[in-house]
Amino acid sequence: MEPTQLLKGVLDLAVLAVVAQEDGYGYDVVRRLRAGGLAEVGDASVYGTLRRLYAAGALTSYVVPSDEGPHRKYYGINAQGTKVLAEQGESWRSFAAAVDRLLAAPGTAPTRVLRTTSLLEDEGTR
Amino acid sequence: MSVPTGLRSVAQYVDAVRAALDDLPAETVDDLVGGLEADLAESVAESVAESGDDVRQRFGPPAVYAAELRSAAGLPPRGRRATPVAAVLRRQWPAVRDGLVGLRPAWWVVRAALVAGAASVTLGGGYGGTASFLVLLVPLTALSVWLGRVRMPRLLVVGFGLVNAVGVLALLVGVNGYWVDAREGGGSGDWTPPGVSLDGYPIGNIQPYDAQGDPLTGVQLFDEQGRPLDLSPDHRVLVRDDGSVQELRPQVDATGEQRWNVYPVPGPAGTPGPAPTVAPLLQLQQQP
Numbered sequence: 001m002e003p004t005q006l007l008k009g010v011l012d013l014a015v016l017a018v019v020a021q022e023d024g025y026g027y028d029v030v031r032r033l034r035a036g037g038l039a040e041v042g043d044a045s046v047y048g049t050l051r052r053l054y055a056a057g058a059l060t061s062y063v064v065p066s067d068e069g070p071h072r073k074y075y076g077i078n079a080q081g082t083k084v085l086a087e088q089g090e091s092w093r094s095f096a097a098a099v100d101r102l103l104a105a106p107g108t109a110p111t112r113v114l115r116t117t118s119l120l121e122d123e124g125t126r
Numbered sequence: 127m128s129v130p131t132g133l134r135s136v137a138q139y140v141d142a143v144r145a146a147l148d149d150l151p152a153e154t155v156d157d158l159v160g161g162l163e164a165d166l167a168e169s170v171a172e173s174v175a176e177s178g179d180d181v182r183q184r185f186g187p188p189a190v191y192a193a194e195l196r197s198a199a200g201l202p203p204r205g206r207r208a209t210p211v212a213a214v215l216r217r218q219w220p221a222v223r224d225g226l227v228g229l230r231p232a233w234w235v236v237r238a239a240l241v242a243g244a245a246s247v248t249l250g251g252g253y254g255g256t257a258s259f260l261v262l263l264v265p266l267t268a269l270s271v272w273l274g275r276v277r278m279p280r281l282l283v284v285g286f287g288l289v290n291a292v293g294v295l296a297l298l299v300g301v302n303g304y305w306v307d308a309r310e311g312g313g314s315g316d317w318t319p320p321g322v323s324l325d326g327y328p329i330g331n332i333q334p335y336d337a338q339g340d341p342l343t344g345v346q347l348f349d350e351q352g353r354p355l356d357l358s359p360d361h362r363v364l365v366r367d368d369g370s371v372q373e374l375r376p377q378v379d380a381t382g383e384q385r386w387n388v389y390p391v392p393g394p395a396g397t398p399g400p401a402p403t404v405a406p407l408l409q410l411q412q413q414p
Binding site: 047 | 137157158160161162163164165166167168185191192194195196197198
C-alpha cells in the first residue's frame with residue numbers, strides 16, 4: 001500500500017494530535033507533522049484537513065494579523081475535537097496493535113513473498 | 127529572490143488556486159483559502175532558502191494543488207460541467223434574472239399584440255384586419271397583464287411557460303417571414319416603370335393649363351432636384367381612337383438634344399398634337 005494511502009486514513013488523527021499539543025497555523029502543523037516522522041505529508045492535504053475538521057466542529061479557528069504580510073489562521077482543538085481524538089486514537093491503537101501482532105506472528109514471511117514477486121517480475125522482463 | 131517578489135508570486139498562486147475553486151460557494155472558498163497565503167509564503171521562504179525552489183516548483187500547478195485541497199477538505203471534485211463559463215453564468219444569473227423580471231411588462235404587451243395580430247390575420251387582412259387588431263389589442267393587453275400579475279398554481283405556470291415559448295417562436299417566424307416578404311417585394315412587386323407615371327402606370331402625356339384654364343405649350347417640367355420629368359420611354363406613342371399608333375416627337379432644344387420633359391409632347395408631323403381634350407376641372411383662385 002502506498003504510504004500516502006495509509007496517511008489519508010490517519011491524517012485526521014495526526015492533525016488532531018498535533019493541534020491538541022498546541023494551537024497552530026497551517027504550515028506550522030505541516031512542519032510539526034513532518035518533524036514527527038510523517039515526511040510524505042502534503043501541504044494542501046493538511047490545510048484541507050484542517051478546514052474539514054473545523055467545518056465538522058472539531059477545531060476552533062482564529063486569525064492573527066501580521067505586520068509583515070498576510071494574516072495567519074490558527075487552529076485549536078475544542079471539546080468535540082478532544083473527544084474525536086480520544087475515540088479515533090483508541091481505534092488506531094487497537095488497529096495498529098492488531099497489525100503488529102499479525103506481522104510478528106510466526107510463519108509470516110512478507111519479505112519472502114516480496115522477494116518471490118520481484119524475482120518473477122525480473123524473469124518476465126529479462 | 128527578494129521578499130516582495132516572493133510574496134507577490136505567492137499571492138498570484140493563491141489567486142490561481144482560488145480560481146480553480148470558483149465552482150464552490152464563495153464562503154467555502156474563503157474558508158479554504160483563508161490564511162493560505164501566509165502558510166504558503168512561509169513554506170516557500172523555507173524552500174527558497176533550502177533548494178531555491180519558487181512557489182510553483184514547490185507546490186506544482188495551482189489546479190492540482192486546489193484539487194488536493196478540496197479533496198482533503200472533503201469537498202466534491204470539480205465537476206466536469208462546472209466550466210468557467212457555467213460558473214460565470216451562475217454568478218451572473220441573479221442580475222440577469224432581475225433584468226428579465228424588469229422586462230416582463232413589455233412582454234405582456236408583446237404577447238397580447240401577437241395574439242391580436244394572429245387573430246386579425248385569421249379574420250382577414252387589409253383594413254378589416256387592422257381594425258380588428260386594434261379592437262382586440264386593448265382587452266388582450268389587459269388580460270395579458272392580469273395573467274402576468276395573478277398568482278397561478280404550479281401546473282398552470284408550467285403550461286403558461288410553454289404557451290409563452292410558442293408565442294416567442296411564432297414571433298420569430300413572423301418577423302422572419304415579414305423580412306423575407308419585404309426583401310422579395312423589393313425585387314419584383316415594387317417595380318416601377320421608368321419615366322413619369324401615375325399610380326404605378328406610365329402616363330402618355332401631360333396637358334398643362336395655366337391659372338385661367340388655358341392650355342399651355344412648351345412647359346418644361348423638373349423635379350425638386352432638377353431632374354427632368356421625362357415621358358416614359360415605353361409610352362412615347364400616340365394611340366388614336368381608331369387603334370392606330372403613332373410615335374410622338376419630342377421637342378428639340380438649341381443644342382439639338384431631344385427633350386422628353388417638354389409638355390405637351392407634340393404628335394407626329396402633320397397630325398395635331400394631343401388635343402386639349404381634357405378641360406381644366408377648376409380655375410385657380412388668383413393669389414393676392
